[in-house]
Amino acid sequence: MSELLNLQRRVAAVILQPLTSAETMRRSAKAEADALIKPNKVLSSFERLEIYNQQYWFRVLSCFAEDFPGLRAIVGVRTFEKLMRAYLTDCPSRSFTLRNLGSRLEEWLSTNPKWIGSNPRLVLDMVRLEWAHIEAFDGGFEPVLTPAEIEAAGLDLRISLQPYVRLLELAYPVDDLLIEVHDYEGEGNVSSNAARQSRLRTRVRHYAKPEPEPVYLAVHRADDSVYYKRLQLESYRMLKALSQQAPLGNAIERAFEGSSMPEEERIPALQEWFANWAQLGWFSRAPVA
Amino acid sequence: MPANRFNGFTDYGIGIGLRIPHYRHILERKPVVDWFEIISENYMVDGGKPLKVLDRILEQYRVVQHGVSMYFGSAEPLNPEHLKRLKNLVRRTRTPWLSDHLCWGSVDGTYTHDLLPMPYTFEAARITAQKIRQVQDTVEVPVVVENVSSYAEYHVSEMTEWEFLNEVVERADCGILLDVNNIYVSSRNHDFDPFTYVNSVPAHRVAQIHIAGHSKFEKYILDTHDHPVIDPVWALYARAIERCGPTATLLEWDDKIPSFEEVHAEALKANRFFQKQAPFVPAVEAPGARALVLP
Numbered sequence: 001m002s003e004l005l006n007l008q009r010r011v012a013a014v015i016l017q018p019l020t021s022a023e024t025m026r027r028s029a030k031a032e033a034d035a036l037i038k039p040n041k042v043l044s045s046f047e048r049l050e051i052y053n054q055q056y057w058f059r060v061l062s063c064f065a066e067d068f069p070g071l072r073a074i075v076g077v078r079t080f081e082k083l084m085r086a087y088l089t090d091c092p093s094r095s096f097t098l099r100n101l102g103s104r105l106e107e108w109l110s111t112n113p114k115w116i117g118s119n120p121r122l123v124l125d126m127v128r129l130e131w132a133h134i135e136a137f138d139g140g141f142e143p144v145l146t147p148a149e150i151e152a153a154g155l156d157l158r159i160s161l162q163p164y165v166r167l168l169e170l171a172y173p174v175d176d177l178l179i180e181v182h183d184y185e186g187e188g189n190v191s192s193n194a195a196r197q198s199r200l201r202t203r204v205r206h207y208a209k210p211e212p213e214p215v216y217l218a219v220h221r222a223d224d225s226v227y228y229k230r231l232q233l234e235s236y237r238m239l240k241a242l243s244q245q246a247p248l249g250n251a252i253e254r255a256f257e258g259s260s261m262p263e264e265e266r267i268p269a270l271q272e273w274f275a276n277w278a279q280l281g282w283f284s285r286a287p288v289a
Numbered sequence: 290m291p292a293n294r295f296n297g298f299t300d301y302g303i304g305i306g307l308r309i310p311h312y313r314h315i316l317e318r319k320p321v322v323d324w325f326e327i328i329s330e331n332y333m334v335d336g337g338k339p340l341k342v343l344d345r346i347l348e349q350y351r352v353v354q355h356g357v358s359m360y361f362g363s364a365e366p367l368n369p370e371h372l373k374r375l376k377n378l379v380r381r382t383r384t385p386w387l388s389d390h391l392c393w394g395s396v397d398g399t400y401t402h403d404l405l406p407m408p409y410t411f412e413a414a415r416i417t418a419q420k421i422r423q424v425q426d427t428v429e430v431p432v433v434v435e436n437v438s439s440y441a442e443y444h445v446s447e448m449t450e451w452e453f454l455n456e457v458v459e460r461a462d463c464g465i466l467l468d469v470n471n472i473y474v475s476s477r478n479h480d481f482d483p484f485t486y487v488n489s490v491p492a493h494r495v496a497q498i499h500i501a502g503h504s505k506f507e508k509y510i511l512d513t514h515d516h517p518v519i520d521p522v523w524a525l526y527a528r529a530i531e532r533c534g535p536t537a538t539l540l541e542w543d544d545k546i547p548s549f550e551e552v553h554a555e556a557l558k559a560n561r562f563f564q565k566q567a568p569f570v571p572a573v574e575a576p577g578a579r580a581l582v583l584p
């Protein structure tokens with residue numbers, strides 16, 4: 001192993017270590033700081049390394065907080081502060097971009113239920129929506145498949161959805177809540193690499209917890225903005241089947257399985273959905289994987 | 290000078306950083322700006338607004354890419370996904386050179402998202418130079434490295450920061466993005482004469498210069514890019530221009546960002562040093578680009 005790698009592992013281990021509740025570096029890092037870092041006239045080795053330890057945490061915490069304001073609105077500021085630290089301690093960034101900081105949050109919360117309290121479904125729904133929002137914001141865009149091309153291809157056609165279209169089945173109307181949160185807090189940039197020194201935004205407001213209500217949602221993008229489009233159960237199933245690469249005919253069957261929609265309404269409904277989705281540009285020409 | 294092989298033989302003047310709060314102003318008012326510097330990582334995405342805005346900017350302006358997470362100095366190998374995305378962006382922007390920092394920031398695949406100072410050792414210089422060469426071979430545009438500001442020094446260092454910079458750029462045969470604010474910040478934090486640093490830099494390798502403001506804390510100075518440039522930094526800049534000739538210069542302003550006009554006016558103050566040095570020839574116009582108009 002190179003000396004360089006050895007040193008970088010030791011320094012990173014200290015920098016990534018959580019701060020104390022007073023936001024200082026842990027005393028236990030003193031020996032390592034002394035061993036690695038030169039002191040100067042005004043700062044000890046400990047104090048110099050502490051600057052980096054603090055910068056690291058201020059940066060990732062503020063970025064995370066910017067990405068998950070909806071989660072904060074549900075769990076409350078105090079729990080959110082602890083949750084962020086615990087998550088980022090267990091799941092530090094594995095990507096060159098801060099955009100992906102929250103990519104493992106849903107999975108982590110599922111295996112660390114103590115953070116999601118008495119209403120796990122509500123919390124997880126919000127996290128899924130906020131992550132879908134990030135993915136929809138800068139997801140890829142493929143050339144669009146036209147309605148005429150779909151018609152010509154017939155029922156065996158497998159249609160790809162645009163990578164920026166995300167489908168969510170939610171037990172709570174967290175879309176309404178997140179819109180309220182964004183309206184109040186002002187939607188930040190989704191990600192930024194610029195170093196930030198400021199501590200987290202402390203503006204706090206109490207949001208009413210929503211009552212359970214099944215919601216089928218497409219998180220998508222139009223004119224560069226992210227939108228949440230509510231779907232009927234049947235149309236959600238249809239899109240879901242298409243996204244799982246079912247042929248068109250099969251997707252239609254799956255959409256109406258056990259549906260209470262009267263037979264005579266189905267074809268007009270299908271025509272309306274397809275016209276709408278095609279207009280939104282959701283069908284991509286990309287070959288199905 | 291300043292056109293040299295490290296900045297693709299271009300003759301760029303004063304640029305400013307492309308920042309989100311200024312998008313609308315730039316797209317609607319189309320101000321005269323010689324070139325914009327972009328943070329590469331903000332546009333290394335698959336689609337959406339960042340790329341759409343970038344494409345509109347590219348229709349009218351020249352863009353230079355500046356990265357923040359290549360971490361030439363990290364001991365671990367380069368991230369192939371990062372390189373692939375970077376190369377795609379280089380094709381899109383046609384950046385004449387590409388800069389990132391002489392620092393490290395990741396280890397064993399975990400990222401700190403910080404610009405951490407290097408230990409100034411010969412081994413570190415060798416590893417870093419090798420990685421710079423790899424990036425240069427992949428992206429196929431000149432790579433230039435920027436000196437970072439730092440708040441700590443390692444016991445293991447075998448040389449000064451400027452000796453380390455020289456060692457790396459000679460081994461990698463790459464250019465330098467000289468950040469005079471970072472030199473000033475580090476000189477205060479590590480108690481050295483910033484002019485010694487500026488005087489030691491191989492002038493023929495300087496492809497670009499950064500100027501910026503910073504925050505002063507009680508015991509140390511932090512490079513926050515949230516203030517106007519202070520006089521001692523202008524003095525270092527003047528010396529750098531004296532040594533390197535009028536060089537592509539960018540004002541960094543990343544936090545508490547004021548209006549576009551304010552940032553641009555601050556950047557254009559660099560003109561006075563250009564003029565003192567030599568009559569500045571407006572940049573060669575790229576198709577659709579706007580040349581810098583001098584008063």
Ligand SMILES: [Fe+2]
Pocket residue numbers: 435468471499541
């Ligand atoms: Fe800089």
